[in-house]
Amino acid sequence: MFSVHNLNKSFPTPQGKLEVLKDVNLEVFQGDFIAIIGESGSGKSTLLQILGTLDQADSGEILLDDIKIQNLHEKKLAKLRSQHIGFIYQSHHLIPELTALENIILPLLIQGKSKLYAQQQAETLLKQLGLFNRAQHTPAHLSGGEAQRVAVARAVITKPKLILADEPTGNLDETTASTVFSMMRDLCKSQNVAVIMVTHSQSFANACDKVYALKQHTLSEPPF
Ligand SMILES: Nc1ncnc2c1ncn2[C@@H]1O[C@H](COP(=O)(O)OP(=O)(O)O)[C@@H](O)[C@H]1O
Ligand SMILES: [Mg+2]
Numbered sequence: 001m002f003s004v005h006n007l008n009k010s011f012p013t014p015q016g017k018l019e020v021l022k023d024v025n026l027e028v029f030q031g032d033f034i035a036i037i038g039e040s041g042s043g044k045s046t047l048l049q050i051l052g053t054l055d056q057a058d059s060g061e062i063l064l065d066d067i068k069i070q071n072l073h074e075k076k077l078a079k080l081r082s083q084h085i086g087f088i089y090q091s092h093h094l095i096p097e098l099t100a101l102e103n104i105i106l107p108l109l110i111q112g113k114s115k116l117y118a119q120q121q122a123e124t125l126l127k128q129l130g131l132f133n134r135a136q137h138t139p140a141h142l143s144g145g146e147a148q149r150v151a152v153a154r155a156v157i158t159k160p161k162l163i164l165a166d167e168p169t170g171n172l173d174e175t176t177a178s179t180v181f182s183m184m185r186d187l188c189k190s191q192n193v194a195v196i197m198v199t200h201s202q203s204f205a206n207a208c209d210k211v212y213a214l215k216q217h218t219l220s221e222p223p224f
Contacts, residue, residue, distance in 0.1 A: 001194060002028040002051075002162055007060030009046055020046050022217040024060070028162065031192040033185055035205035037224075038214030044198040047214065048164045051196065052085055053077045064161070082111060086155030086193070088165040088184075092147040094139040094154070100146075101126070101135040104153045111158065118157075125153040129183055145176035152184050156191060163188060165197040169204070177201070 007024040010017045020043040028034060038044050049055040051062065053069055062069045064084060072080065094103045104125065105118035126132045129149045139147050148168060155163050168184065169177035181204050188195050197208065205211045212219040 001030045001065060002026075003061075003063045004051065005061040005063075007047075007050065007057045007062070009043070009050060009055075009057050019217055021050075021057070024217075024219050026212070026219055028194050028196065030161070030194055031189065032194045032210065033188060033208045034194070034196045035208040035211045036196060036198045036214055036219070037200065037202070037205050037211065038198075042214045043217060044214050045166055047219075048166050048196065048198060051162075052087060052164045053081055082107065083158065084161045086158065086160040086163040088148075088151050088155045088163060088168045090167040090170040092139065092151040094147060094150060096139050099136050099138055100131065100142065100150045103139070103150055104157055107154060107158045121157055122153065125157060125187075128187060129153055143176075144172050145180055148172065148180045149183060152180070152187065156187055156193060159191060160193060163193055163195045165195060167198050167200065170200065177204075181207070 004024060004026040007021055009021040010019045024047065036044055036047070046055065050057050056070070064080065067080070069077065069080065095106070098106070101119065101122050104122040105115070108118035108121065109115065123132070123135070126135055129152065131146060131149055131153070134142060134146055142150065165184070169180050172180060185207065199205055212221060213224045215224065
């Protein structure tokens with residue numbers, strides 16, 4: 001469904017070229033829940049940004065259902081992102097002026113779906129995530145875990161093929177992180193969405209279908 005071949009990425013710096021990713025290969029099937037672990041600065045966020053078409057590799061190929069995404073122009077990329085890719089970050093990135101419900105329905109409204117349809121979808125998700133009584137709260141009135149669950153709902157509401165999650169539980173205490181991780185995994189499994197999640201938690205990584213480590217600029221499979 002999603003495949004990455006021989007991806008390379010470097011950044012220019014005053015000291016010369018900084019090689020970040022070298023010869024990265026990855027195959028993702030529908031509904032896969034994949035963890036990527038690796039030390040700080042190893043290039044995990046850079047890799048997710050490139051996979052999410054928000055940054056460009058120097059070379060290599062990324063295919064989403066046989067579409068070569070590096071060949072698409074920005075307008076087509078933006079459409080592909082909005083339809084097929086969801087993002088979850090370490091901090092929730094919710095819009096502070098909007099309620100939880102309004103934040104969740106926004107991606108559907110941007111796609112041109114009706115408000116009624118969007119609200120129905122959001123209410124179903126809010127129930128699944130145990131947040132129904134938080135629908136009218138703004139982010140400032142949500143706990144960290146609740147806000148992250150709202151961010152999960154916002155990422156899945158468009159029924160994307162792929163969700164890219166960059167340390168989605170990194171700001172949460174251990175118990176809350178477990179709740180958010182379990183809900184995210186169950187929801188993505190039930191919707192058959194593939195997920196690539198960067199995490200520093202060995203126990204969450206172990207609970208995923210596959211684990212890769214970003215080491216020496218490339219993705220390696222266990223044993224690490
Ligand atoms: N835009 C950029 N320009 C220059 N260097 C960058 C840029 N983005 C990231 N880097 C560098 O690339 C390396 C990998 O960063 P990053 O992908 O954020 O790592 P991780 O998410 O694994 O902590 C780091 O050394 C970082 O300083
Ligand atoms: Mg990072």
